Amino acid sequence: MSATAESLQALLYEEIPLCRALQVRVERWQDHQLCLSLPLAANGNPHGTQFGGSLYCAALLAGWGWLHLRLAESGLAGAVVIRNAQISYLLPLEGDALSRCSAPAAEDWQRFVTLFQRRGVARLTLNSEVLDAEGRVAVQFSGEYVLQR
Template identity: 50%
Template sequence: MTRESRQLESVLHHDIPLTRDMGLKVLDWHDQQLRLQLPLEANVNHKSTMFGGSLYCAAVLVGWGWLHLRLKEEGIEDGHIVIQEGQISYPLPVTSDATAICQAPSAAAWKKFLTMYQRYGRARLTLATRVVNAGSDEYAVLFTGQYVLHR
């Protein structure tokens, strides 16, 4: 685990205590991709699959964490990240531990986001995240969220 990954996990567990109870772990931050792990055991529902609310949290948090880490890389530490809006679908059940993944948006979207923040002190960025069953490439959860950064 990288230093950035350890710091993000610490921030999540301190600032959002629910993440500790969910057993959320930062797997890695590499090539502008963030991966979080969520264990089934701590998030199981009455059907022995992962609870939809836990999956929603993981989908939102991997986007929040991605933005947190990218802003640190850019040297921007004066803003507050919030989720403004999100849409989620659950095409497959999660029957094992889950991996939540967020990759970078387009370079143009990122540049526009940074420019807006620097100019106005507020900017919006849409991030697509997904959740897969551990060891699978099939998307069990698809999430699109609009994140806002403000001073």
């Protein structure tokens, strides 16, 4: 795990107490893709599958963490909040899960940075997905994150 991923892990546990309870782990930050793990043991429901609320949190956190790391790389700082989100649960997850968020289109990122630099506030839509142990997409998530000074 890179130093940047390690700092994100510490931040999640220190600033968002729910992450510790869910046992969310930063698995990797590579090529502008963030992957978080979510163990079934800490997030199970009475059906023996991952709890939907935990999956929502993991998907949202993948986007929030992605933006946090990308901003640090870009030398930008501000408060990141979620403004709007949509989620689709496609498959039940009967084991551990992996939540991942990849970079948006380059032009979307550049527009976001430019708006933030000009106005001190900008919005960016990030898509994340939660995968099962076989790599199948079980959850699709789209969140609109806001950065403000």
